[in-house]
Amino acid sequence: MSQKNHDGKRSARERLAVEREKQKASERRRRTLIVSASVVCVLGLAAVIGVLAANAGKNKGGEKAGPVVAPSGAQGKDSLAIPVGKDSAKSTLTVWEDMRCPACQAFEIAYRPTLHELVDAGKLRIEYHLVRLIDGNLGGTGSLRGANAVACAQDAGKFRDYHDVLYTNQPKETDDAYSDNAKLIDLAGKVGGLDTSAFQKCVNDGTHDAWVNKSHKAFQSAGLTGTPTVLFGGKNIAQDQSMTPAKLKQMVEAADRK
Missing domain, CATH: 1.20.5 (Single alpha-helices involved in coiled-coils or other helix-helix interfaces)
Structure with a gap:
């Protein structure tokens, strides 16, 4: 080499x-x-x-420490249910909802005409329970703020109308628009007689925040995991793919004839 x-x-x-x-x-x-x-x-x-x-314990637009204040007319255990319909109705639908939940919106829009018809005829009573599942999954406070706002509407005797307005105008699941109290108050203008100083104060003060959180804890304690959970006769009809508004109407009317 x-x-x-x-x-x-x-x-x-x-x-x-x-x-x-x-x-x-x-x-x-x-x-x-x-x-x-x-x-x-x-x-x-x-x-x-x-x-x-x-x-x-500080209020930063989310939950705050304070007493549990149930909305006017709330019923059931710990006054966690907002009733819609007559107590004399033979059928009861128990609904667990999140104001930010798109599946809840889909249920409400599909079943709304039938539910209104049955409630107005005195054949069905609905118990609404409010939770904040999406806040926990995606972050934000829109579920809490929206639930507090509809509880404030219940105080004013306008729950059903405002509840329907929020679902009709619900933003995308990832858009936490309902965390803005001003947005919720603006939508109250779509319900006659709701946008009052008392309603605005209730929304801005988060009067029912602790009540919403207690309702959410009851949801978890019951072993429920998804929204909407819609119980009729002890069964979650929201998970029954064969269920339709027409079928639910038949079931309610059959119970009413007994």
């Missing part, structure tokens, strides 16, 4: 060794950055938890 070739191979080995050292150093830096980032994330999470703990 010529001296020139020998020197060339030695130089190549040296360059390869230098390159390997560079790669090892780069890998060590990468691992250091990953560990450092992980530590920062943990510290950041701890800081967030600390901020949340420090702000517990």
